[in-house]
Amino acid sequence: MNSFKYIDLFCGIGGFHQAMKSLGGECVFASDVDEDCRETYKANYGIEPVGDITAIDAKDIPAHDVLCGGFPCQAFSKAGKRLGFEDPTKGTLFFDILRIMKYHKPKYALLENVRNLASHDNGNTWKVIHSSLKEIGYNLLEEPVIFSPHYLGIPQHRERVYIMCVRKDIGDIPPFVFSEKDILPCNIESILQDDKEIENVKHYQLDKDKQVLINLWDEFIKNIKCQKLPGFPIWSDRLCDLNPDEDLSQYPKWKQNFILKNNALYIENRVFIDRWLKKAMKCPLFFGAKAKLEWQAGQTDTPSLWENILQFRPSGIRVKPGTYFPALVAITQTSIVGCRKRELTPRECARLQSFPDSFQPDTKEQQAYKQFGNAVNVECVRLFAQYMFGNPETRLKYQVPE
Numbered sequence: 001m002n003s004f005k006y007i008d009l010f011c012g013i014g015g016f017h018q019a020m021k022s023l024g025g026e027c028v029f030a031s032d033v034d035e036d037c038r039e040t041y042k043a044n045y046g047i048e049p050v051g052d053i054t055a056i057d058a059k060d061i062p063a064h065d066v067l068c069g070g071f072p073c074q075a076f077s078k079a080g081k082r083l084g085f086e087d088p089t090k091g092t093l094f095f096d097i098l099r100i101m102k103y104h105k106p107k108y109a110l111l112e113n114v115r116n117l118a119s120h121d122n123g124n125t126w127k128v129i130h131s132s133l134k135e136i137g138y139n140l141l142e143e144p145v146i147f148s149p150h151y152l153g154i155p156q157h158r159e160r161v162y163i164m165c166v167r168k169d170i171g172d173i174p175p176f177v178f179s180e181k182d183i184l185p186c187n188i189e190s191i192l193q194d195d196k197e198i199e200n201v202k203h204y205q206l207d208k209d210k211q212v213l214i215n216l217w218d219e220f221i222k223n224i225k226c227q228k229l230p231g232f233p234i235w236s237d238r239l240c241d242l243n244p245d246e247d248l249s250q251y252p253k254w255k256q257n258f259i260l261k262n263n264a265l266y267i268e269n270r271v272f273i274d275r276w277l278k279k280a281m282k283c284p285l286f287f288g289a290k291a292k293l294e295w296q297a298g299q300t301d302t303p304s305l306w307e308n309i310l311q312f313r314p315s316g317i318r319v320k321p322g323t324y325f326p327a328l329v330a331i332t333q334t335s336i337v338g339c340r341k342r343e344l345t346p347r348e349c350a351r352l353q354s355f356p357d358s359f360q361p362d363t364k365e366q367q368a369y370k371q372f373g374n375a376v377n378v379e380c381v382r383l384f385a386q387y388m389f390g391n392p393e394t395r396l397k398y399q400v401p402e
Contacts, residue, residue, distance in 0.1 A: 006066035007031075007106075009097060011049050013040045013362075015376035016068035016110070018355060023385055028062040037371055040362045053096050058103035066385075067104070069097050070112040070376045094129060101165075102136045108388055109138065109165035112376050117161045118144050129163070138165040139172045145384070149354070149377045153184030155191060155324035156352040158377065164388040174399040176387060182397075186324040188309075188337070191351035195340065204342040211341065213285045217293050217317060218305040220276055224269050229303055230261070233316055234293040236280065238262035239273050292316030310336040328352060328373040346372065354378035 006020050008030040017027055030049035032038055038049045050056060071093045101109055118126055126144060133140055144161040164173055195201050206214070221229065238259050248256045266273055280286045290312065297308045297319045309320040311334075320326050325335050325344070334343045344352075346361045349372040361368035386394040 004065040004107075005063070006068055007061060007064045007100075008049075009053055009067065009069040009100070010071050010093070011041055012037050012070065012375050013355075013359075013371045014045055015353060015355070015378050016070065016381055017041070017045055018359075018378040019381035019385055020066065020068060022382060023389075025066065028064055031056065036362055036364070036367045037374075040360075040367075040371060044360055053093070058100045061100060061104065063104060065107045067097065067101055067106045067109040068111075068381075069109070071097060095132075098132055098136065101133075101138070105137065105167065107167050107170050109133075109163075110381065110385055110388060111163040111165070112381070113161045113163075115146055115159040115161055118146060133163075133165055137168050139168055140165045141173055141175065145176050145178075147178065147380055147384075149352070149380055150186050150324045151178065151183050152379055152383070153186055153190075154352065154354060154377070154379060155186040155188045156327065156377070157324050158327035160376070160380070162380065162384045164384055166388060171390070173388065174395065176398050178398060188322060188324065191348050192337065192340070193345060193347055195342070198345055201342070204345055206336065206341050206343075209283070209285050212283050213290055214305050214310065214317075216276075216280050216283055216286065220293070221295060221303045221305065221319075223272055223276075224265065225272075226265060226268060228299055229295055230265060231295070232258050232261045234265070234295070235259075235262050235316075236277065236286070236291040239266040239277065241266070289314055289316050294318040297321045304338075306338040306341070308338050310338055312336075325352060328369075328375075334369060349373075354380075 003024045003026070005028045006016075006025045008014065008016050008020075008027055011017065011030040011032045012034070014030075017030070020027070027045065027047055030041060030045075030047055031051070031053045032041065032049050033052050035051075038051070042048045097109070097111065117129075120126070130140065130142070140163060144163055146159050147162055148159045149156045150158075164176075166173055198204065220234075224230075235258065239262055242259075242263050248259060251259070280291075292315065294313075294316045295303075297303070298321055305317075305319055308322045309325055311318045311320070311326065318326075322338060328349055336343055346365060346368040347357065349369060350357075350359055350361060353372050353375045354377050355372075355375075362371055383394065387398060
């Protein structure tokens with residue numbers, strides 16, 4: 001489509017807006033319950049979103065060709081309670097999309113949600129969504145498409161469900177096929193700012209205590225002797241001999257397994273670990289979650305925390321490969337760029353979500369991080385919008401060859 005009108009439900013800071021505008025779309029209505037998101041949206045696009053969509057009558061929404069909706073994911077996310085449609089505040093918002101589509105009958109709808117939506121409630125949630133959209137007159141694929149920005153060379157691993165809907169009188173959607181050969185190489189440098197260009201770069205740099213802490217764990221991972229680097233969580237309080245008076249059966253099987261693996265690692269490296277623990281106890285940050293390590297950066301002969309991506313998480317210090325970043329999240333778990341010894345900046349988070357550098361983030365930094373964590377990736381939306389609209393080049397690249 002050369003020009004079209006669209007509405008932006010659960011608009012956040014406008015990931016759908018960026019993509020649809022670039023394809024010739026005009027936004028005629030936007031909605032989000034979050035006041036900070038509404039302010040950021042207005043500051044960037046000159047459109048003031050309305051609030052709670054559940055309080056908006058469908059007839060008060062302007063006519064449109066395309067409905068966009070990254071409906072809230074908390075009810076389906078692994079990070080939440082996974083109540084699905086039973087969640088009284090977040091789980092039923094899909095049905096608000098449905099009532100608006102039923103009233104306005106837009107030509108197209110493009111929806112986005114977390115990966116877990118596809119398998120939630122043993123697939124029953126997807127069955128309800130699929131059958132409901134079919135019943136009101138839309139064609140869509142039998143299975144939701146699961147896609148991540150890193151497939152497009154954007155260095156963020158963020159698998160999300162995309163649902164393309166085409167009104168039955170408009171046409172059908174051929175199967176979307178994506179294979180490993182289509183994955184483009186990622187380079188984290190592509191989104192990183194030059195440290196010299198970052199205003200108050202010291203604000204993002206790790207302080208002395210955090211650097212000492214990471215150096216400690218770097219020393220640990222470089223010096224332990226084992227057949228392969230541990231794929232299990234390393235708990236420093238379990239790097240010791242087993243207590244004969246402790247009944248491990250009181251713990252779940254998974255915890256028993258991790259305790260035994262930590263014990264085996266200790267036995268194999270007793271001399272080094274005893275010396276290392278004495279040193280670690282002098283570090284003021286070596287307690288709680290920071291006294292735990294989750295090495296998820298694969299096998300290598302020269303392991304180093306500083307060459308990878310780090311996160312301080314409630315479960316421990318997580319180390320991911322330095323090829324791409326883990327998914328941005330709405331909670332504050334800002335990734336640390338090991339080679340730069342600093343956290344990602346809001347601008348770099350914007351780039352991970354494919355927002356242009358002209359985009360102005362929320363001036364409240366923690367809100368900016370949260371908003372980018374909740375946003376949809378602009379380039380992913382562009383891809384699926386083009387496929388849904390029938391763009392010949394995109395269709396040829398991703399549909400099943402005849």
